[in-house]
Amino acid sequence: MELIIKFLPGFGVLALLFVFFKNSWVSKQEVGNEKMARIANNISDGAMSFLKAEYKILSIFVVAVSVLLFFKGQSEVGSNGMVAVSFIVGAICSALAGFIGMKVATKANVRTTNAARKSLGKALEVAFAGGSVMGLGVVGLGVLGLSSLFAIYSGQGWEITEVLNVLSGFSLGASSIALFARVGGGIYTKAADVGADLVGKVEAGIPEDHPLNPATIADNVGDNVGDVAGMGADLFESYVGSIIGTMVLGALIVTPKFDGLGAVYLPLALAAVGIVMSIIGTFFVRVKEGGSPHTALNLGEFGSAGLMLIASFFLIQGFIPEDVEGLPSGYMGVFYATITGLVAGLAVGKVTEYYTGTGTKPVNSIVKQSETGAATNIIAGLGVGMMSTAIPIILIAAAILVSHHFAGLYGIAIAAVGMLANTGIQLAVDAYGPISDNAGGIAEMAELPTEVRERTDKLDAVGNTTAAIGKGFAIASAALTALALFAAFMKTAGVNAIDVSQPKIMAGLLVGGMLPFVFSALSMNAVGRAAMAMIEEVRRQFRDIPALRAALDVMIKYDSDMSKASAADRKIFDKADGIAEYDKCVEISTTASIKEMVLPGVLAIVVPVAVGFIGGAEMLGGLLAGVTTCGVLMAIFQSNAGGAWDNAKKMIEEQGKKGTDAHKSAVVGDTVGDPFKDTSGPSLNILLKLMSVVALVIAPSIAMDSVELQTYGEGQKNEILKFELTVEENKEEKDKLRMMITNYNTHKGIIAKEIIFSEEKIESSSHQKSL
Numbered sequence: 001m002e003l004i005i006k007f008l009p010g011f012g013v014l015a016l017l018f019v020f021f022k023n024s025w026v027s028k029q030e031v032g033n034e035k036m037a038r039i040a041n042n043i044s045d046g047a048m049s050f051l052k053a054e055y056k057i058l059s060i061f062v063v064a065v066s067v068l069l070f071f072k073g074q075s076e077v078g079s080n081g082m083v084a085v086s087f088i089v090g091a092i093c094s095a096l097a098g099f100i101g102m103k104v105a106t107k108a109n110v111r112t113t114n115a116a117r118k119s120l121g122k123a124l125e126v127a128f129a130g131g132s133v134m135g136l137g138v139v140g141l142g143v144l145g146l147s148s149l150f151a152i153y154s155g156q157g158w159e160i161t162e163v164l165n166v167l168s169g170f171s172l173g174a175s176s177i178a179l180f181a182r183v184g185g186g187i188y189t190k191a192a193d194v195g196a197d198l199v200g201k202v203e204a205g206i207p208e209d210h211p212l213n214p215a216t217i218a219d220n221v222g223d224n225v226g227d228v229a230g231m232g233a234d235l236f237e238s239y240v241g242s243i244i245g246t247m248v249l250g251a252l253i254v255t256p257k258f259d260g261l262g263a264v265y266l267p268l269a270l271a272a273v274g275i276v277m278s279i280i281g282t283f284f285v286r287v288k289e290g291g292s293p294h295t296a297l298n299l300g301e302f303g304s305a306g307l308m309l310i311a312s313f314f315l316i317q318g319f320i321p322e323d324v325e326g327l328p329s330g331y332m333g334v335f336y337a338t339i340t341g342l343v344a345g346l347a348v349g350k351v352t353e354y355y356t357g358t359g360t361k362p363v364n365s366i367v368k369q370s371e372t373g374a375a376t377n378i379i380a381g382l383g384v385g386m387m388s389t390a391i392p393i394i395l396i397a398a399a400i401l402v403s404h405h406f407a408g409l410y411g412i413a414i415a416a417v418g419m420l421a422n423t424g425i426q427l428a429v430d431a432y433g434p435i436s437d438n439a440g441g442i443a444e445m446a447e448l449p450t451e452v453r454e455r456t457d458k459l460d461a462v463g464n465t466t467a468a469i470g471k472g473f474a475i476a477s478a479a480l481t482a483l484a485l486f487a488a489f490m491k492t493a494g495v496n497a498i499d500v501s502q503p504k505i506m507a508g509l510l511v512g513g514m515l516p517f518v519f520s521a522l523s524m525n526a527v528g529r530a531a532m533a534m535i536e537e538v539r540r541q542f543r544d545i546p547a548l549r550a551a552l553d554v555m556i557k558y559d560s561d562m563s564k565a566s567a568a569d570r571k572i573f574d575k576a577d578g579i580a581e582y583d584k585c586v587e588i589s590t591t592a593s594i595k596e597m598v599l600p601g602v603l604a605i606v607v608p609v610a611v612g613f614i615g616g617a618e619m620l621g622g623l624l625a626g627v628t629t630c631g632v633l634m635a636i637f638q639s640n641a642g643g644a645w646d647n648a649k650k651m652i653e654e655q656g657k658k659g660t661d662a663h664k665s666a667v668v669g670d671t672v673g674d675p676f677k678d679t680s681g682p683s684l685n686i687l688l689k690l691m692s693v694v695a696l697v698i699a700p701s702i703a704m705d706s707v708e709l710q711t712y713g714e715g716q717k718n719e720i721l722k723f724e725l726t727v728e729e730n731k732e733e734k735d736k737l738r739m740m741i742t743n744y745n746t747h748k749g750i751i752a753k754e755i756i757f758s759e760e761k762i763e764s765s766s767h768q769k770s771l
Helices: 003-008 008-028 034-074 082-115 122-152 160-204 215-252 262-282 291-319 331-356 359-373 372-388 390-420 423-445 450-492 503-544 544-558 569-576 580-594 598-615 617-654 663-704 705-712 731-742
Strands: 755-759 762-764
Touching: 008 082, 008 122, 008 262, 008 331, 008 359, 008 544, 008 617, 008 663, 034 082, 034 160, 034 423, 034 580, 034 598, 034 663, 082 122, 082 215, 082 423, 082 450, 082 617, 122 160, 122 215, 122 262, 122 291, 122 423, 122 450, 160 215, 160 450, 160 503, 160 580, 160 663, 160 755, 215 262, 215 390, 215 423, 215 450, 215 580, 215 663, 262 291, 262 390, 262 423, 291 423, 291 450, 331 359, 331 390, 331 450, 331 580, 331 617, 359 617, 372 663, 390 450, 390 617, 423 450, 450 617, 450 663, 450 705, 503 569, 503 580, 503 663, 544 569, 580 598, 598 617, 598 663, 598 755, 617 663, 663 762
Parallel strands: none
Antiparallel strands: 755 762
16 A cells, blocks of 8 residues: 555556557547548637637636735645645646647547448547547546645645645646636537527528538537536546545544555545556447447446446555544445445436436427427426436435445545546546537538448437436536535534524525526526627628528528439539638637636635635535535536437437427527536536635635634534543544644634643643643
8 A cells, every 4th residue: 555655646647648648549540531621620720729718818817816825825824835836736737637638539529530431339449539538637637736746745844734725725726727617618619509509400400510500610619618628627626626625534534554644545545546447447448330339338437437446445444444533434434435425426327317318208208398389398398407306416415424424524525536536437438428429510511421420420329328427427526525625624614513593604505505596697698698699690691601591592492401402503502611601600609708707717716715704614614505505406407407408309300300390499498408508507516616625725714713613602612622631641642633723723823833732731832821
């Protein structure tokens, strides 16, 4: 186990070497014909121009916040200015993860299309290789960044609590970039999608991803910025957040080995070994022509999970003893908590698949109600989304109770780590989806043979399912990660319980419950405004560009089947090839998303800081409880309602009912659901975690002092104040007590940096005041 600790950064390097190898392999695959290459180049240019514009704005934000964090860290006990360095490194790693994923996704899409000209198996291999670059890039950067900083800070001679307070800045950097990436990417992709669907499909009656549609390139760019970079940043943030939250709680558990820090090192070790298991899992993903891509992906994912479960047992046994104070069930309790997290994550994913998958009872009900109009379609979708919250919430609640029973608050945190240990392959499967979707779009725009589109559609259909499972997994992990960070905040800030009978805490609870609704409204309205601009632009091009108008008339004449067209009409159609002004639509999405992402992002950071410093630690605790409760429910509701509407539309199309009134109703429902499932719903996952991380970072500044703790309420006195003043001459006992006291250090100086032990009392070196 000492070897694993020593080489923790090496596991991150291993993941990045695998990323380099896979990226090189994808780059060597054939692109296809000139038209395919031109389309792919347009998508790649659009994606990179968005990232450059986004990162330019975010760099200003990172510099400003890091300066504030430096002065905050320098001026308080139990932290220091290096928290700013942690923040910058976390932000860079998060941005780099998004960049790596985006770069390879825009390479892999056209190569997947070309591979689909040969076989389904080859196309899956290319698409999944692209996805695995994203997945392993995220975990590699996470483990490398966290373990390297932890090793550096631990060598400075600081108390473990100071090390972890400074390290929490890494999670704040990751969370901040993730929120902007998720919100900005979500606005981008849905503005383009809504414009392309409503004008292209409903008004003009042309197929999805048709080259005549001016918004089709922006739509395909959106798949990358929203579903690749956005999902990558989301899970990167969950990944590092769960590890840091567990490390903070682990500092309160003194183990006999590893300098008393076995419980602190365990989450890092689990994440590191998870990298190896994810890499092994990627080799299980293989499919032959006529085989099932879904089975191949499941084999890789579940095979990796099974191997991780076995490895987890031995890791936990090595780091946690059979009997240790703070963990009544010892290492077995921690192992059971880890299993609970993994099972809950997979179960929530499967429930999500049921409520959003094609052919299921909930989705069939939306299909049926589409026949009577858009209104009944929307009512049915809202009902499905609301009902879909029940089982996932019960599963998450059960996971919380079971993991707490076996290992206390540390058990809840380690359950989140267990759920996310296989993030490498989980994210690889998720990122494979938008790559396959893009591949299908390129096949359509390049007018490739129908068998190519059939193969990419088969991959895309599986991708929709894996994306739904991934969203469910992300929500479940967000809930447990937010709770782990919340518990870490309470320990650091000295809040023992959230007593809702106190007006201040109740007020915080209500404000917290309101925030997910305001946040969702801001992102929804942003999509609406951007989509309006997109719709007007697409209509303008159809109206004002003669060649485009003429080609559209030809398509309508032959009901989109150009194989029936005469030579003269075919000539008119071919004349419009590439004449649509795709760059105008890309520019609309980029400008709108960059402008609109700022307010929701700032809101998530400013509100907890304001509440914490104005209302105190207890009120901030109430705020976090409110935002976590309502945020998880809203995230499940919106993601599942949007997914169900999307697949209801696909089912109607598969039944050959394109262009019918039922199909038009389903397109309206799908359009309403687009910002639900791809903008506001997924962004709420990050909101929960970001607010908890912000609270954890400012906790040393607003921690309750000994006087506040005594007046907090009857029965709510802090466990330190109840501790016997006589301390036996026992080093472990003293170390534990010192750690507990240091956790309640405040900027007010009530408890000083140096704790002096005597046989009768514990004194502060600066105040000589008995606790």
